[in-house]
Amino acid sequence: xxxFSHSTPSAATEPRKHGGSLLAQTARTRKRNAAxxxxxxxxxxxxxxxxxxxxxxxxxxxxxxxxAFQQTFVTLNVELLESKLDKNGNRDLDDxxxxxxxxxxxxxxxxxxAAVEELGIETDLKSKELAGILSKNAAAxxxxxxxxxxxxxxxxxxxxxxxxxxVDGYLKGRxxxxxxxxxxNISPEQxxxxxxxxxxxxxxxxxxxxxxxxxxxxxxxxxAAGMGxxxxxxxxxxxxxxxxxxxxxxxxSIYLEEFAPQNWLTDMxxxxxxNLAAVPSIVFGILGLAVFINYMHLPTSAPLVxxxxxxxxxxxxxxxxxRASLKAVPPSIRDAALxxxxxxxxxxxxHVLPLAAPGILTGTIIGLAQALGETAPLLLIGMxxxxxxxxxxxxxxxxxxxNSAMPAQIYEWAKRADPAFYERAWGGIIxxxxxxxxxxxxxxxxxxxxxxxx
Amino acid sequence: MSFVKLTASTLxxxxxxxxxxxxxxxxxxAGSSTVLPYASIVAEAFGENFDFPTPVxxxxxxxxxxxxxxxxxGENTIDVANASRKIKDKEIAACAENGxxxxxxxxxxxxxxxxxxxxxxxxxxxxxTDWFLAxxxxxxxxxxxxxxxxxxxxxxxPNFPAVDIQAFVPGTKHGTRxxxxxxxxxxxxxxxxxxxxxxxxxxxxxxxxEKACIALRTDGKSVDIDGDYTETLxxxxxxxxxxxxxxxxxxxxxxxxxxxxxMSGVVPSTESIATGEYPVSRPLxxxxxxxxxxxxxxxxxxxxxxxxxxxxxxxxxxxxxxxVADPELAETQEAVAEEAVMGGNS
Numbered sequence: 001x002x003x004f005s006h007s008t009p010s011a012a013t014e015p016r017k018h019g020g021s022l023l024a025q026t027a028r029t030r031k032r033n034a035a036x037x038x039x040x041x042x043x044x045x046x047x048x049x050x051x052x053x054x055x056x057x058x059x060x061x062x063x064x065x066x067x068a069f070q071q072t073f074v075t076l077n078v079e080l081l082e083s084k085l086d087k088n089g090n091r092d093l094d095d096x097x098x099x100x101x102x103x104x105x106x107x108x109x110x111x112x113x114a115a116v117e118e119l120g121i122e123t124d125l126k127s128k129e130l131a132g133i134l135s136k137n138a139a140a141x142x143x144x145x146x147x148x149x150x151x152x153x154x155x156x157x158x159x160x161x162x163x164x165x166x167v168d169g170y171l172k173g174r175x176x177x178x179x180x181x182x183x184x185n186i187s188p189e190q191x192x193x194x195x196x197x198x199x200x201x202x203x204x205x206x207x208x209x210x211x212x213x214x215x216x217x218x219x220x221x222x223x224a225a226g227m228g229x230x231x232x233x234x235x236x237x238x239x240x241x242x243x244x245x246x247x248x249x250x251x252x253s254i255y256l257e258e259f260a261p262q263n264w265l266t267d268m269x270x271x272x273x274x275n276l277a278a279v280p281s282i283v284f285g286i287l288g289l290a291v292f293i294n295y296m297h298l299p300t301s302a303p304l305v306x307x308x309x310x311x312x313x314x315x316x317x318x319x320x321x322x323r324a325s326l327k328a329v330p331p332s333i334r335d336a337a338l339x340x341x342x343x344x345x346x347x348x349x350x351h352v353l354p355l356a357a358p359g360i361l362t363g364t365i366i367g368l369a370q371a372l373g374e375t376a377p378l379l380l381i382g383m384x385x386x387x388x389x390x391x392x393x394x395x396x397x398x399x400x401x402x403n404s405a406m407p408a409q410i411y412e413w414a415k416r417a418d419p420a421f422y423e424r425a426w427g428g429i430i431x432x433x434x435x436x437x438x439x440x441x442x443x444x445x446x447x448x449x450x451x452x453x454x
Numbered sequence: 455m456s457f458v459k460l461t462a463s464t465l466x467x468x469x470x471x472x473x474x475x476x477x478x479x480x481x482x483x484a485g486s487s488t489v490l491p492y493a494s495i496v497a498e499a500f501g502e503n504f505d506f507p508t509p510v511x512x513x514x515x516x517x518x519x520x521x522x523x524x525x526x527x528g529e530n531t532i533d534v535a536n537a538s539r540k541i542k543d544k545e546i547a548a549c550a551e552n553g554x555x556x557x558x559x560x561x562x563x564x565x566x567x568x569x570x571x572x573x574x575x576x577x578x579x580x581x582x583t584d585w586f587l588a589x590x591x592x593x594x595x596x597x598x599x600x601x602x603x604x605x606x607x608x609x610x611x612p613n614f615p616a617v618d619i620q621a622f623v624p625g626t627k628h629g630t631r632x633x634x635x636x637x638x639x640x641x642x643x644x645x646x647x648x649x650x651x652x653x654x655x656x657x658x659x660x661x662x663x664e665k666a667c668i669a670l671r672t673d674g675k676s677v678d679i680d681g682d683y684t685e686t687l688x689x690x691x692x693x694x695x696x697x698x699x700x701x702x703x704x705x706x707x708x709x710x711x712x713x714x715x716x717m718s719g720v721v722p723s724t725e726s727i728a729t730g731e732y733p734v735s736r737p738l739x740x741x742x743x744x745x746x747x748x749x750x751x752x753x754x755x756x757x758x759x760x761x762x763x764x765x766x767x768x769x770x771x772x773x774x775x776x777x778v779a780d781p782e783l784a785e786t787q788e789a790v791a792e793e794a795v796m797g798g799n800s
Contacts, residue, residue: 100499185706385514389497415682417491
């Protein structure tokens with residue numbers, strides 16, 4: 001308080017150590033005020049820099065990824081020729097299954113030719129180049145339909161096929177006429193036809209539900225790839241993490257916090273838990289490979305193993321946050337419960353735990369969100385690759401059949417050669433971010449609504 | 455507490471069904487990231503056309519794949535290893551040690567390795583000699599082996615523009631690196647006469663001379679890329695003077711960003727590789743555990759489907775993606791059908 005001065009110069013009659021006026025700032029006060037202003041400016045600059053980074057990130061992700069949610073489709077009338085699909089004409093399913101997807105190529109070529117003719121478009125393209133506008137997935141789609149509906153053979157059915165990734169890229173502005181000079185997958189003539197088909201309304205860019213629900217696709221047909229199956233993989237992993245990490249983590253924390261004696265052993269455990277929380281996740285992957293796969297012989301690439309590894313990774317986070325929220329419950333609550341004759345366990349389970357629950361849940365959700373975005377440990381237990389191609393059929397299948405996870409799928413797509421996969425990787429990031437933001441918001445809401453402060 | 459009970463019971467159910475579902479019903483494949491696109495195309499088509507589930511294909515590199523392949527026989531080991539090089543004797547021995555004795559080797563076709571730079575950068579017409587002079591640790595100058603003095607491409611070859619040498623080559627864990635060393639650097643080494651100089655310096659030891667030939671300079675002109683081709687592409691996009699080593703299929707998918715250089719005057723394409731004109735190519739393989747045939751449903755069907763004419767033939771989807779079809783495919787098909795193992799039929 002030594003810098004306080006009198007408001008009028010007349011006060012000079014009272015001798016003061018520093019003198020001067022309250023209104024007129026001394027050099028020292030100015031310096032202090034300037035320092036404070038500078039500090040505030042630094043703070044604002046830091047926040048602004050952070051926000052700018054976030055903005056750049058979000059804008060990049062959204063601008064690069066939204067394309068993945070739209071896809072170009074071609075609507076065609078396809079004549080399911082009996083001569084190609086069921087030579088014997090007896091609709092025997094085994095006979096129909098003998099026709100592979102390669103056998104469907106002539107039918108698709110025919111359908112494209114018919115469509116071009118019907119629309120009165122003149123083109124010099126050969127039938128193979130015509131079919132090149134469509135995705136290679138078209139044959140698979142047709143075969144699946146024919147096997148499910150053998151009675152439709154011989155009829156003309158309307159189908160909505162995916163367009164090939166180059167055509168799709170052309171409509172999205174990723175592929176330009178001048179950039180395809182050396183591209184053997186598409187020619188300017190094909191693009192001319194695409195323009196005409198689009199004008200006729202046969203070829204349209206619409207919302208692509210398959211990207212959200214579908215399975216991964218091979219490098220030959222990036223347009224057919226989707227996140228759905230790997231999303232299920234992530235879901236099953238999170239299920240395992242929740243089912244294991246929450247009970248184990250809470251039990252461990254309650255014991256350590258409420259029952260365990262304070263001695264060097266519990267101190268050691270405490271220090272080790274804090275250390276484990278800082279261990280890089282790849283280490284848990286190596287551990288998982290050694291213990292769960294090589295020693296316990298659990299299947300590779302299985303979400304069960306992925307979940308177990310992520311459980312190990314999440315446990316310290318959950319234990320630390322649970323212990324913190326148990327500590328935050330005032331001792332008076334325990335004392336009151338014990339005072340009216342409750343046993344220690346009753347005091348904990350009836351009074352302390354319910355009050356700590358919001359904090360525990362928040363910690364768990366944040367731990368799960370962390371686990372959801374983890375890729376490194378999954379690399380080692382074989383969950384990265386062309387894996388998410390079979391949707392699980394049952395609970396056991398979901399846990400044990402090979403599957404990928406959302407971040408692993410994104411990583412895999414980012415590595416592949418076709419630029420269409422790159423777009424899908426960004427689209428996948430959007431989906432993953434939506435999950436993470438939702439989970440973190442949920443954690444904040446839970447904390448806000450239910451947390452009690454003393 | 456009901457939540458805990460619920461989770462406990464679900465876990466119990468899961469554990470019971472785990473033992474019931476232990477029998478694996480899909481083929482598991484791992485290995486070379488070069489073969490991965492081809493293997494995934496085949497796996498996808500296999501899943502569509504057969505009543506078996508789609509095989510699972512992991513990547514990780516030829517060596518990592520073969521290592522896992524050789525870990526033993528049984529359901530928790532992989533059935534097929536993809537490789538962008540032939541299996542080594544050392545690996546066969548490691549396999550045998552773990553009881554993996556009957557291995558079926560399947561050659562699926564050939565793959566070209568191309569040299570490409572940014573689409574707007576300078577065009578190059580290379581010979582192996584240029585690459586050796588640009589990247590080798592030591593080169594022959596006036597009959598003496600000296601540390602590589604070349605700083606720009608013009609130093610290497612007066613016909614080239616005077617831009618700094620900056621090459622992105624596959625790291626040593628890639629099968630591609632071996633082909634690059636064998637067919638480009640070593641060829642250049644021999645052509646410049648450096649090979650003989652190295653041989654002399656090592657007392658006539660051919661192996662040591664080869665090793666000296668393929669030692670690349672470490673002053674930052676040559677950068678090892680341990681990731682995938684996408685990383686090489688990103689490096690070239692940020693460094694327009696850079697030249698990268700790619701697989702042909704990768705280049706063909708990114709013709710809007712890359713321009714390809716000729717090697718010894720030949721433009722790389724599936725045709726020029728098939729005829730053998732383009733010098734830098736290598737065969738691709740996959741290896742099947744014979745002991746798993748009949749145990750893992752669909753394994754033999756997968757192998758046969760992979761090399762069938764409609765898949766691996768010159769008009770099949772693999773050729774369309776960038777694989778150079780094997781002219782001796784019929785023999786391979788026969789060998790797969792007979793389940794002929796390496797080192798004679800035992």
